[in-house]
Amino acid sequence: MHTRYLLSVMTAIVVTGCAGGAATPPSATDAGIAAKAEAMLKASFKARGQAGLDRLDQDETQRVCSALANKPPPREIAEKIERANLAMIKWPADGKLLGDWKNGEKIAQEGRGKQYSDDPAGPVGANCYACHQIAPQEVSYGTIGPSLYRFAKVRGYGPEIQKYAYGKVFNSDAYAACTTMPRFGHNGILTEQQMKDVVALLMDPESPVNK
Ligand code: HEC
Structure with missing residues (x-):
């Protein structure tokens, strides 16, 4: 039955x-x-x-x-x-969209955080590498999403692209309805500072992504 x-x-x-x-x-x-x-x-x-x-x-x-x-x-x-x-995107009140790319790299690498077995007080990551190629030094990455290597070098470093990158990380459905990419800000997975840091990983001219 x-x-x-x-x-x-x-x-x-x-x-x-x-x-x-x-x-x-x-x-x-x-x-x-x-x-x-x-x-x-x-x-x-x-x-x-x-x-x-x-x-x-x-x-x-x-x-x-x-x-x-x-x-x-x-x-x-x-x-x-x-x-x-x-x-529904909440833009940073200070108007700054870029943080520290080195922290961004750690956050992009970190897969722990929201699973039942994770310590709620422990680090919360974004696991970006599970779906994207990002910095070329990391050779283990998923291919569900497009490669983000040379993201700003190819797309430009200007405020429009910075805004797109931040908004995309905050709420990916705002740019591609029904995407499989998580909504990191919208769902409270990452803090504002963490989002700025991963955006810096994509956008900072000093980031290995753009070398
Ligand atoms: C579960 C898989 C998954 C994870 C995790 C993920 N993404 Fe994505 N991402 C995608 C997919 C699929 C796309 C393409 C469809 C779309 O635009 O949403 C994408 C698209 C993007 C784009 C747009 C690319 C372009 O060429 O315009 C950016 C930027 C991006 N992701 C950044 C990130 C960052 C930064 C992280 C970590 C904070 C991340 N993604 C985590 C799946 C993922």
């Missing part, structure tokens, strides 16, 4: 996923299935350490992106998501 229920929910998710590419609004049945799937997730996960069940709560952006089952959103929906997320 349990298995049959699970299977029917999974089939329904796949079917919903297939229809997701079109810009059709989800039907009442889809909403019912989504609610069941959410309840199932909440029932199967257990809160442990700092990883509470609130991590399963999705905001509006995540809800829309989940409904699309990882397919790129139609243009007008993407624009709406990007506009809404851009408006």
Whole structure:
């Protein structure tokens, strides 16, 4: 019985996923299935350490992106998501977007921080290297995201690009709706200073990224 229920929910998710590419609004049945799937997730996960069940709560952006089952959103929906997320970015009050690239490198390397088994008082990192090539000295990196090597050397060192880099780290959905890149500022993963430091890693002319 349990298995049959699970299977029917999974089939329904796949079917919903297939229809997701079109810009059709989800039907009442889809909403019912989504609610069941959410309840199932909440029932199967257990809160442990700092990883509470609130991590399963999705905001509006995540809800829309989940409904699309990882397919790129139609243009007008993407624009709406990007506009809404851009408006939610909190820019540094002092107007400075660049910190210390050396600290930025440590933060980009650090994968610990928010897992249930991590010390909540310990270091919180961004794990940028899990998805990006950044400084050429680090030869172990993931390729889910584009290479950021020579980021400012290629794109320029000006205020526009600095702003883009900071905003991207703060809330990646503001520039690419439904991206897999985490929203480091929006979700309180990194502090403002940590974000400035990783932005410096990309933007500082002295950073190995731009050598
Ligand atoms: C889970 C994977 C993942 C992690 C972790 C991640 N990113 Fe990304 N990032 C992506 C993906 C995928 C893209 C391309 C799609 C997009 O623009 O969101 C991207 C795009 C970017 C871009 C835009 C590149 C361009 O050419 O315009 C920047 C800048 C960036 N990431 C910086 C960072 C930094 C800095 C960190 C760490 C603080 C980081 N990312 C962590 C997946 C990730």
